[in-house]
Amino acid sequence: MTALQSMALLETQALGKKFGGLVAVENVSLRVAVGQIHALIGPNGAGKTTMLNLLTRIVEPSEGLVYFDGHDMLQCRPHDVVGRGISRIFQHMELFPQLTAIDNVLIGAYSMGRTGFVHSLLASKAARDERMDLMERARQALAYVGLAALAEQLAGTLTGGQGRLLGLARAIVSAPRLLLLDELVAGLNSQEREDAGRLVRRLRDERGITVLAIEHDMRFIMGIADRITVLDFGRMIAEGTPAEVSRNPAVIEAYLGKGRYGHA
Amino acid sequence: MLSSVLVNGVVVGCIYALVAVGFTMIYNATETVNFAVGESLMVGAYLLLTFDKFLGWSYPLALLTTLAMAGLIGFVVFDRLVSRPLMTASMLSRVIALMGLASVMKGTVRLIWGADAIHMSSPFSTKPIVVGPVEISQQEIAIVVVTISVIALLYLFFQHTRIGMAMRATSQNRRAASLMGISVTGVFAAAWIIGTMLSALGGVFLGPLLLVDPDMGSIAFKSFTAVVLGGFGSLPGAVVGGILLGVVENLAGGYIRSDLQIAVTFILLIAVLAIKPTGLLGKPLAKRV
Amino acid sequence: MTTTTGRRLPAALLALVMAGAVGPFLDNYLLYVLSLIGVYAIFALGYNLLMGYAGQFDFGQGAFLGIGAYASAVLQVKAGLPFAIALPLSGCIAVLFGLAIGVIVLRLSGFYLALVTLGFHQTVVLGIALWGPLTGGFQGMTVPRPTMPGIKDNLLMFYIVAVVAIVLMQAALNILRSRIGTAFVAIRESDIAAQAMGINLTQHRVLAYGMSAFYGGIAGGLLAMLLSYITPEGFGLVETLKVLTMITVGGMGSVAGSVIGAAVMTLSTEMFRLPKVSVEITNGVLLVLFIMLMPTGIYGLYAKLRGRFARSGVIPATSVLPK
Numbered sequence: 001m002t003a004l005q006s007m008a009l010l011e012t013q014a015l016g017k018k019f020g021g022l023v024a025v026e027n028v029s030l031r032v033a034v035g036q037i038h039a040l041i042g043p044n045g046a047g048k049t050t051m052l053n054l055l056t057r058i059v060e061p062s063e064g065l066v067y068f069d070g071h072d073m074l075q076c077r078p079h080d081v082v083g084r085g086i087s088r089i090f091q092h093m094e095l096f097p098q099l100t101a102i103d104n105v106l107i108g109a110y111s112m113g114r115t116g117f118v119h120s121l122l123a124s125k126a127a128r129d130e131r132m133d134l135m136e137r138a139r140q141a142l143a144y145v146g147l148a149a150l151a152e153q154l155a156g157t158l159t160g161g162q163g164r165l166l167g168l169a170r171a172i173v174s175a176p177r178l179l180l181l182d183e184l185v186a187g188l189n190s191q192e193r194e195d196a197g198r199l200v201r202r203l204r205d206e207r208g209i210t211v212l213a214i215e216h217d218m219r220f221i222m223g224i225a226d227r228i229t230v231l232d233f234g235r236m237i238a239e240g241t242p243a244e245v246s247r248n249p250a251v252i253e254a255y256l257g258k259g260r261y262g263h264a
Numbered sequence: 265m266l267s268s269v270l271v272n273g274v275v276v277g278c279i280y281a282l283v284a285v286g287f288t289m290i291y292n293a294t295e296t297v298n299f300a301v302g303e304s305l306m307v308g309a310y311l312l313l314t315f316d317k318f319l320g321w322s323y324p325l326a327l328l329t330t331l332a333m334a335g336l337i338g339f340v341v342f343d344r345l346v347s348r349p350l351m352t353a354s355m356l357s358r359v360i361a362l363m364g365l366a367s368v369m370k371g372t373v374r375l376i377w378g379a380d381a382i383h384m385s386s387p388f389s390t391k392p393i394v395v396g397p398v399e400i401s402q403q404e405i406a407i408v409v410v411t412i413s414v415i416a417l418l419y420l421f422f423q424h425t426r427i428g429m430a431m432r433a434t435s436q437n438r439r440a441a442s443l444m445g446i447s448v449t450g451v452f453a454a455a456w457i458i459g460t461m462l463s464a465l466g467g468v469f470l471g472p473l474l475l476v477d478p479d480m481g482s483i484a485f486k487s488f489t490a491v492v493l494g495g496f497g498s499l500p501g502a503v504v505g506g507i508l509l510g511v512v513e514n515l516a517g518g519y520i521r522s523d524l525q526i527a528v529t530f531i532l533l534i535a536v537l538a539i540k541p542t543g544l545l546g547k548p549l550a551k552r553v
Numbered sequence: 554m555t556t557t558t559g560r561r562l563p564a565a566l567l568a569l570v571m572a573g574a575v576g577p578f579l580d581n582y583l584l585y586v587l588s589l590i591g592v593y594a595i596f597a598l599g600y601n602l603l604m605g606y607a608g609q610f611d612f613g614q615g616a617f618l619g620i621g622a623y624a625s626a627v628l629q630v631k632a633g634l635p636f637a638i639a640l641p642l643s644g645c646i647a648v649l650f651g652l653a654i655g656v657i658v659l660r661l662s663g664f665y666l667a668l669v670t671l672g673f674h675q676t677v678v679l680g681i682a683l684w685g686p687l688t689g690g691f692q693g694m695t696v697p698r699p700t701m702p703g704i705k706d707n708l709l710m711f712y713i714v715a716v717v718a719i720v721l722m723q724a725a726l727n728i729l730r731s732r733i734g735t736a737f738v739a740i741r742e743s744d745i746a747a748q749a750m751g752i753n754l755t756q757h758r759v760l761a762y763g764m765s766a767f768y769g770g771i772a773g774g775l776l777a778m779l780l781s782y783i784t785p786e787g788f789g790l791v792e793t794l795k796v797l798t799m800i801t802v803g804g805m806g807s808v809a810g811s812v813i814g815a816a817v818m819t820l821s822t823e824m825f826r827l828p829k830v831s832v833e834i835t836n837g838v839l840l841v842l843f844i845m846l847m848p849t850g851i852y853g854l855y856a857k858l859r860g861r862f863a864r865s866g867v868i869p870a871t872s873v874l875p876k
Binding site for chain 3: 375
Binding site for chain 3: 056058080081082088090099106115117120122123127130170
């Protein structure tokens with residue numbers, strides 16, 4: 001690929017994280033190109049979720065750098081991450097079960113609002129108008145993932161698959177440029193996985209959202225990823241197209257050697 | 265005199281430690297923050313007062329009955345009535361329930377025994393005896409000796425008895441413990457019984473040192489601070505924290521007016537939380553992600 | 554039913570008008586009880602904002618009541634300020650303390666948070682008691698009631714409390730229904746997810762403390778004038794427990810719950826009192842019973858029956874907006 005083609009939206013340089021004596025991530029230099037679906041895979045404990053936490057600034061790196069769209073992310077505080085254009089889905093969903101689906105998505109639109117304390121206090125017209133606007137965005141996001149009919153249902157009563165879609169809606173309502181997926185399809189049945197895959201591809205094609213997905217499900221990944229990075233014990237052991245990676249002996253060994261292999 | 269200040273500190277620290285250990289034991293086993301430990305202490309004092317002073321029983325009998333009743337209250341009221349039904353609810357609910365219980369206990373005591381402070385005498389003399397470089401009274405020796413014995417007994421209990429080991433297992437991993445056949449409800453009961461008895465014992469000791477009144481439970485704040493100082497969740501920490509707090513307070517008390525003492529404790533609490541929140545013997549809390 | 558405030562504003566105005574109309578016909582004792590309910594409703598509201606909405610384990614709320622009471626008393630008695638200035642000022646003074654404690658407890662949670670707020674409360678009450686020359690120490694101080702020619706002061710007090718309570722309630726509703734209220738709920742439910750959505754935890758937590766301190770301070774200032782005589786002991790742990798019981802009984806996380814709780818508790822202690830059974834016992838028993846049997850409180854039960862909400866009396870941001 002030429003330099004122009006592989007313009008990196010997200011780039012990490014020798015990123016590393018140690019928790020006490022435990023090395024979670026070491027010397028990971030990842031480049032996610034604009035408009036691609038990039039997968040981060042590896043056996044359990046390979047450091048994938050730590051990578052996401054590093055990228056969303058929940059965790060401080062022990063070493064290395066992170067750049068998003070040319071900006072140094074290490075200056076960024078956790079709550080500023082979404083403002084930069086990065087949205088995240090959590091592995092353990094972190095939905096708000098006592099609120100309705102639409103309210104969950106509305107919270108996702110928080111970063112798009114500007115109403116401050118005074119306007120909120122006075123319930124000014126500006127505040128109300130903004131509220132209407134954000135509600136509309138929330139509805140659109142819900143409709144995009146196909147959950148429009150469940151808008152008023154409590155998030156806690158949704159099925160696993162619906163909950164994932166809700167999390168996705170909540171993540172996309174802020175119009176992110178980069179979407180971080182953490183085990184989006186874990187525990188979903190094959191139909192739900194297919195639908196999810198199609199949805200992710202649509203997000204890339206229709207909205208130009210770049211995706212970095214952590215996954216265990218090999219078939220799902222092979223189906224949607226443009227590029228794959230493989231981690232093992234916190235280190236990069238391979239990178240390339242799905243075809244290249246699936247033939248890579250180091251990758252095969254990392255999976256087979258542990259007696260664990262993702263869904264075939 | 266410095267040595268008598270230290271002695272006072274250790275003595276009152278023993279009382280803090282007893283309550284702190286009871287509190288920690290209850291937390292470790294049931295994951296419940298018992299904000300009513302102070303009131304358990306208070307009830308212990310009042311019970312002893314009733315049996316010893318009002319009913320005229322012999323001190324050993326009064327003491328045993330007090331402890332037995334404290335254990336009973338711990339089991340029936342704290343464990344069965346309030347804590348068990350709320351085990352599936354949030355921790356906040358349990359905390360609130362215990363605060364409510366504390367209020368009821370205080371009000372009931374006020375109702376039955378009146379709001380006035382009562383003097384409690386101790387079977388041990390308060391005359392200072394000279395032991396080496398320090399002056400210490402029989403009563404103070406009794407407190408320290410009993411506290412040390414109780415802690416030693418607890419240590420043996422946890423290391424060598426089945427119930428003790430079951431409690432340790434449950435503290436570390438409740439699910440695994442129950443899967444291994446440990447009766448978790450039994451462990452809860454044991455924790456509440458022992459914990460309440462320890463607090464009551466603290467009250468028995470504290471009574472003669474101060475006056476007995478319905479608000480004496482507020483001293484629990486010191487024990488909570490001791491827990492933070494020693495390391496939340498650590499039993500040795502509770503002991504160390506309690507005694508250390510007692511000593512520090514008494515040292516500071518020499519230079520600061522005694523009614524400002526609560527402010528000293530508060531500042532100490534903030535300082536510990538700012539500098540080393542895990543306390544002296546505590547482990548760093550794992551950050552959930 | 555058009556807009557948010559469109560729906561509520563008439564309710565607030567209606568309440569004001571009703572208070573104004575009914576007032577002159579009530580006897581002194583009723584005026585006193587209603588004023589007391591109003592004061593505690595304000596106090597409970599502030600506390601509910603902090604505990605029920607933002608989810609912070611604060612057990613020292615009584616401190617703000619005391620600060621507000623004494624600030625208002627001192628400003629009026631010692632500095633000669635009229636109550637119309639002293640009252641908002643005491644609210645602001647309480648806010649300063651609220652922000653201070655908010656910053657101190659920022660990195661704390663759960664037990665540590667509860668403990669520090671307890672200690673803070675005790676230290677504040679002690680400070681008030683020991684500052685003899687200013688506050689009258691343990692003896693307490695007398696606070697004059699506001700007077701206006703032509704209107705008896707019980708009635709005037711009732712009107713003042715009614716106006717302040719209604720205004721503050723509307724303000725709370727506005728905030729809770731706004732983006733800020735949404736942020737509070739998000740923080741309460743999952744602070745990590747809230748951050749991922751762009752919510753600044755620190756800012757919002759400190760704001761919650763500030764707001765609850767303001768409400769507590771105003772309630773304290775009004776209480777001082779209502780009681781006419783205040784002592785440091787009157788603002789101890791019992792007050793925190795009282796208001797905790799109010800929001801538990803009324804419904805955590807809701808404005809209506811705060812009012813209901815305040816009304817129920819005040820009426821039960823003032824008017825329907827069992828002989829010899831003290832406030833402590835009533836409070837404690839109600840607290841335990843409700844947290845075990847009806848944790849969402851009276852309002853929560855009502856909301857559930859009307860098919861709206863599940864736990865904690867949570868009113869999510871949009872439920873009162875028109876669709």
